[in-house]
Amino acid sequence: MTLAIETPRKSRVDTLLGDIGIGQVLLAVALLLYPAIASDFFLTQIGGYSLIWGMIALSLMMLAGYGGMVSLAQITVAGLAGYMVAIFGENNSNVHGFGWPWWVVVPIAVFVAGIASALIGAISARTDGIYTIMITLAIATAMYYFTQQNYALFNGFPGFTGIRAPDFLGIYWRDPMPFYYLCLGVAVVAYAAVLYCARSTFGLALQALRDNPRRMRALGFHVTQHKIVTYFYAGLIAGLAGVLLVWFNGRISPGTIGVGAAINVLIIAVIGGMRHPIGPFLGALVVVLMQTFAIDIVGAERFNTLIGLFFLAIVFISPDGLLGLWGKLKPHLRQESLRSGP
Amino acid sequence: MHIHRRTLLALALATGLTAPSLALAEDTIKLGILATFEGAFTVLGEDGMRGAMLAIEEANGMAGGKKIEIVKGSSDASPDSAVRAVRKLVEQDGVKVVVGPLSGDEGIAVKDYAKTQPDVTFINGTSAAQDTTLRDPAENFFRFSTDGAQWMAGLGTYAFNEKGYKKVATVAEDYSFPYTQVFGFMAEFCKAGGTVPSKSWVPIGNKDYSSVIAAIPDDVDAIYVALGGADGVNFLTQYQQAGGEAPLIGGSITVDQTVLSSKGKMRDVVIGTPSAGPIADTNDTPEWLAFVEAYKKQPDAFPSPSLFAHGYYINTKAAILALDEVGGDVSDGGKKFREALSKLSFDTPTGKVSLDKNRNAVADMYLTEVSEGADGNLYNKLVKVVSQVNQTLGIPEEEFLALGAVSRENPSCP
């Protein structure tokens, strides 16, 4: 939450926080019980998939919402983790596939993602605000072309197929129910980590950097370093999501990390809202539902126009996304605020 | 959050979240059709759909005594989206028979998915990658259309023997489908004694071919070009602008109708270009003519069916014929149905089609050459029918597999 910084808005934000205290509990119960009512398809294709995209968008939200760094390369970072899983784990493309156990592969993948993200941060963090969006878009595209052309490491255009989630504790983690709970578990950890981070000294300093880098520099903060470390943390989250994504799809190819996907992450984060970590998940759910059922409702042909217009409407009407919309509506719905915190 | 959760529940109920709607009635059978209905390939996907509809209408919308219920799945030609769409068809809509997808790597992705759904039967659309059926195939994936290497049957030999080209340079896009086409061409051409001293692999997305053209050695007899759509048009125009003199040899999608009907000045360089593929514009067998007539009755049809309409037609037709045979019964996990499919052999507008042991089609191929018609339009004149081409191009399977998977370097005969 940004309450420590945005004093003028304090009262409103405070109520939102209090509300979310209860809301979070209810949401957690709902999410835990969701498998009881949902079919396998809704468990993985909607539930798991939304959680995965929510996490990738969450890593963007962390950078953009708290640090003011809108990075379009988060899908690149996630994809890199996915590629690591394919290379060090098993695949059936007959390229690499060292077959290392998942508890070696996953930490490697996530760590590589963190480092890659930090590198991207190092390249782009020296420049200012709006430059970041351009530079990261260019980096994401460069990476897309590189994976497409490189056969030695990334197996070029076809990428890797036949990647399996691990069998562990006698459970095959790609089965619908375990996979959903796996995604949920990881997402909750990521969500809590971002919330915690935002309230820590580190997070508060980050938000201060966003609002006034010069003053922070004068106060003796290493602005660039601080940003790069944030990129590293965001990279870890995106990396985790990338591992889940590659288990989900069972495959990864340059198309997974193309420009369209990069923009998609941004759309999700913006639609959901970037002021609270729940926003990206909300956005992901909306976008995934639209993506899946557009063909039954309006036909697939004009799906992009639909989502584009929706996105534009959100940007115009509610800069804080659906979450902001909810924040605007809430006072009308409930007069009294329920405060749980101090 | 209350509201959010409630809406979610409402949505869940509204969209049938609780379970995939179980078989509605016993007298219908669901047929999933997966094609590209979004993105740059929309037009091709829609033409594929026309082909599928044609097959269904021919059967009066019935298969095995049951009414066919069509469920469409849409991808944007990326493998990820194809798998998502086919998952929805199978896991949400409860489809037991899927026809599709359209493009090569989608095919491989769907084949991999097929392995996880042994009770569902997958029949290809027009996807033409070799390894969809050749290496590591799925038991329940069938392809009644042919692959990109088969499409080239006869072309290499024709170029060497009839045209007298001994030395050929290739220009193609840098991904698997062109690799397969170049492979199909070179397999024959090199065997006949020709050499290919220079292969240019142009990264996808590049539109400016002038430097590539300049780098082609001057002393080649011809240039083999496997570029489709915008890339094909760009290459041909720039080749003409650069005053290119070496004759061309075309891949299956290089000199198709979309390219030939372009208004540019590249027509001078394409006349006389030999090419090969699963269909030919000037095929004048009664079966083909009847097919074209029927096709033209479809809404918004092209003047002549594309190979996408053709591929989806054949595969849908095969599905219906096999369903007829088993009385539309796929309740046993589709076992009988798949058995019927494997044994199926039927006459199509382009000759007899049957399957090999990897469930890949053995079919006739058409060798064509671009000529100018009486009306001044360009079209692909049929030169020769290469009958019953199998996936290993007539080479014994052992030997063929030993050639290795297609890539930038394979095959090679400098």
Add this chain to the structure above:
Amino acid sequence: MSVLDQQTAGAGITKRQGWGIAALLFAAVMAWLIFAIWPDWLNDILISKKAFVSSIFNGITLAGLYFLVASGFTLVFGLMRNVNLAHGSLYLVGAYIGYEVTRLTGYWLLGVAAGFLVLALIGVVLQVTVFRRLEGDDLRQTLVTIGISIVAADLMLWMWTGATYQITTPEWLDGAVKLPIITAFRSNGDAVYINYPFYRLVVLGVAIVIGIGLWLLLNKTRVGMMIRAGVDDRAMLAASGVNVHAVFAIVFAIGAGLAGFAGVVGGSALSVAPGEDVRYLLASLVVVIVGGMGSITGAAIGALLIGLAEQIGLVYFPTYGIVLTFVIMVVTLAIRPQGIMGKSL
């Protein structure tokens, strides 16, 4: 020359002189590479003289095209701090309009004019209806441009389908010209000259003319003065009584118009198809990141670097040719984050 320079000159050559000598040497080598008859060993290394010279020429002419697109992008950014990620869409819309007008009227020049004018109009409309509302909010402006580009791409796909179009150029632009560059001698002693498409040379010429025109506009006219003042300090310009919005609208009209113009010109050289919007957007992005945001000269330098890198890469290492341009970008950012001609951040 300062005293300091002279003093160091005594000790050896100054840094500046060193660079000058290096540049001269480089120019001499290039001139030799282009005009001399190559010995065999050089042909072996660089494929052939024809390939080498063509890639250089193609690189330069492609740079001309990139410059046309990127100059509008950089101008808009420089003045309004607006990263217009819909710039590629403007290019493609221009190309389609140029195609339709040329097809309907039969006059290519009309198509070019329509591409410029219609897009300039669209630019003004966008500025007035969209960007003015979000003034001062860089991020939202950028997000809006992303939204616009998504919707525009889909609507164009709807209208013109995924087919490839070619804008027909008039007869007088056709054909190849013989350049006075000899690649080889035939066995009978005839010299083989390089043939180069005339149209591409025209594109280059047009780009140079427009570049000079823009420079003159910015440096020699009153409007240009206001634009430059706006780039330096927008608030101050407004405070001195200038109608900033009018200046913004003019700049946006020029920027969008140039994108549309480039669309028609580029669509005639290559072709018009979906996906070109993203391609040219990315090209402009890289060009202005390398050249420096907001600088016309920077856009020219960036375009030249990227155009050459792309074409040389395509011939000599096609596999990673596309990546090369991005490597240039990253190196530039590492050494000079603001770009070659950019003002320090």
